[in-house]
Amino acid sequence: MLLEAQIVQVHDADIARDSTNTRSTTVDQGGDAALAHQWSRVRARLQEEIGEVEYRNWLRQATLYGLDGDEITVMMPTRFLRDWVNKEYGALLTAFWQAENPIVRRVDIRTRPAGANNAVPNLGEPTPVQGGKAATAPRREVEDRSEAAALLDARFTFDTFVVGKPNEFAYACARRVADGHAAPGFNPLFLYGGVGLGKTHLMHAIAWELSHRDGGDVAVAYMSAEKFMHRFVTALRRQSTIEFKNELRSVDVLMVDDLQFLIGKDGTQEEFFHTFNALVDSGKQIIVSADKSPSDLSGIEDRLRTRLGCGMVADVHATTYELRLAILEAKASRAGVAVPGRVMEFLAQKITANVRELEGALNRLIAHAHLFARPVTLEAAHEVLHDLLRAYDRKITIEEIQKQVCEHYNIKISEMSSVRRARNVARPRQIAMFLAKQLTSRSLPEIGRKFGNRDHTTVMHAVAKVTELMAGDPDFAEDVDLLKRILAV
Numbered sequence: 001m002l003l004e005a006q007i008v009q010v011h012d013a014d015i016a017r018d019s020t021n022t023r024s025t026t027v028d029q030g031g032d033a034a035l036a037h038q039w040s041r042v043r044a045r046l047q048e049e050i051g052e053v054e055y056r057n058w059l060r061q062a063t064l065y066g067l068d069g070d071e072i073t074v075m076m077p078t079r080f081l082r083d084w085v086n087k088e089y090g091a092l093l094t095a096f097w098q099a100e101n102p103i104v105r106r107v108d109i110r111t112r113p114a115g116a117n118n119a120v121p122n123l124g125e126p127t128p129v130q131g132g133k134a135a136t137a138p139r140r141e142v143e144d145r146s147e148a149a150a151l152l153d154a155r156f157t158f159d160t161f162v163v164g165k166p167n168e169f170a171y172a173c174a175r176r177v178a179d180g181h182a183a184p185g186f187n188p189l190f191l192y193g194g195v196g197l198g199k200t201h202l203m204h205a206i207a208w209e210l211s212h213r214d215g216g217d218v219a220v221a222y223m224s225a226e227k228f229m230h231r232f233v234t235a236l237r238r239q240s241t242i243e244f245k246n247e248l249r250s251v252d253v254l255m256v257d258d259l260q261f262l263i264g265k266d267g268t269q270e271e272f273f274h275t276f277n278a279l280v281d282s283g284k285q286i287i288v289s290a291d292k293s294p295s296d297l298s299g300i301e302d303r304l305r306t307r308l309g310c311g312m313v314a315d316v317h318a319t320t321y322e323l324r325l326a327i328l329e330a331k332a333s334r335a336g337v338a339v340p341g342r343v344m345e346f347l348a349q350k351i352t353a354n355v356r357e358l359e360g361a362l363n364r365l366i367a368h369a370h371l372f373a374r375p376v377t378l379e380a381a382h383e384v385l386h387d388l389l390r391a392y393d394r395k396i397t398i399e400e401i402q403k404q405v406c407e408h409y410n411i412k413i414s415e416m417s418s419v420r421r422a423r424n425v426a427r428p429r430q431i432a433m434f435l436a437k438q439l440t441s442r443s444l445p446e447i448g449r450k451f452g453n454r455d456h457t458t459v460m461h462a463v464a465k466v467t468e469l470m471a472g473d474p475d476f477a478e479d480v481d482l483l484k485r486i487l488a489v
């Protein structure tokens with residue numbers, strides 16, 4: 001059985017992630033040696049805080065896996081230890097990490113899922129790094145080794161998914177497909193919706209369910225569109241496309257997350273199209289997610305669009321207040337922390353962008369309360385989340401963004417609307433479009449209009465391009481993050 005999951009892209013691909021609250025991402029703070037050093041300090045503080053014995057019993061076996069974006073991943077050898085450490089020390093670990101490294105906002109404690117080891121027998125495992133040694137494995141590196149075995153996120157199951165009006169249809173479809181006897185009408189299943197609303201969660205949940213059913217002989221391959229492309233390109237380079245094709249065509253279920261990243265990648269799209277057809281023709285299930293419906297995914301070839309839309313298309317809508325509240329309640333109770341109703345109502349009212357941000361806010365509150373041994377209160381929420389809340393209170397305009405970007409790159413404001421395509425003006429223009437998408441609630445066509453009446457597809461390409469550059473070039477990413485920080489104050 002092939003279980004190819006990959007946790008990296010979940011974060012890399014989320015364009016609007018953290019749109020309101022950015023942090024420094026200097027290499028110093030995220031570098032290998034620095035991370036290893038920070039990890040040893042976190043361990044020392046933990047030991048001090050909980051005492052020798054407890055530390056030895058529970059935390060000694062923790063290893064640092066790496067830093068990805070604002071998330072640190074710590075590995076535990078068993079599920080039991082993972083759950084225990086999560087419940088008992090998760091908040092403390094988070095708080096100590098946050099104190100050591102300002103980039104860190106979340107600590108993810110995980111274990112290799114039981115099924116995954118035998119699932120991918122021939123593929124190398126990512127090597128967790130022992131505490132003392134250099135903590136490499138920023139996950140992007142793992143991703144680049146195309147054979148890296150990857151993991152399904154153990155938190156992303158149906159059990160932990162809170163169902164409400166905005167997602168009930170998508171959930172029902174996901175359940176149906178996970179039952180394993182999906183009607184042909186559900187192939188492909190196309191899940192779409194904005195960032196941080198649970199698409200990846202649902203896909204992982206389906207993968208978990210299917211790959212643990214019937215003695216686990218359903219072969220599930222899960223990957224991001226970027227990963228798909230990466231593997232395809234690597235196969236081309238190594239002249240091993242036949243193996244690549246065979247491998248993909250041998251699965252029972254193929255899941256491709258964030259398909260919008262195939263826009264403009266014609267060769268990869270073509271390959272995906274053929275894989276898609278081969279699988280569907282032999283009765284295999286395809287599950288795809290994207291940020292838009294097939295008909296709105298401009299830049300996708302028509303024949304692919306048609307095929308994508310001919311199964312079940314399910315929209316994950318923006319959250320409602322009720323759903324946000326229910327999610328907070330579920331997460332607080334799972335974490336075993338008493339969070340007063342008033343605090344949850346406040347968060348549900350304020351933090352509306354997406355579930356990821358909501359979750360992040362709650363985690364920060366819990367970590368803070370734990371660290372200072374204080375109950376979670378409304379005052380604490382105001383204090384701890386003040387940067388996040390301020391960003392919600394403040395409405396950034398496209399004009400401000402354009403002005404700031406022009407100042408930063410030393411170009412004239414008129415270049416934002418000009419037709420010139422020289423790199424030195426086109427790139428800042430793209431960055432401004434990207435920031436407009438991230439920091440305002442304007443739609444793509446609205447943004448396009450503010451940039452010399454450009455088409456919404458131009459804005460979309462700009463967003464994709466900047467995202468891609470940020471993923472590949474830390475200096476560039478830092479520059480964009482800096483602009484975001486300046487704009488957010």
Ligand code: ADP
Pocket residue numbers: 010014155156160161162163167193194195196197198199200201202327355356359
């Ligand atoms: P997307 O793939 O749509 O960008 P994710 O699936 O990565 O979003 O979800 C972002 C975060 O929010 C994850 O931690 C996920 O577990 C959580 N989340 C989203 N929707 C729900 C939900 N309905 N119930 C519980 N957690 C959710």
Ligand code: MG
Pocket residue numbers: 010196199200201257258
């Ligand atoms: Mg996702």
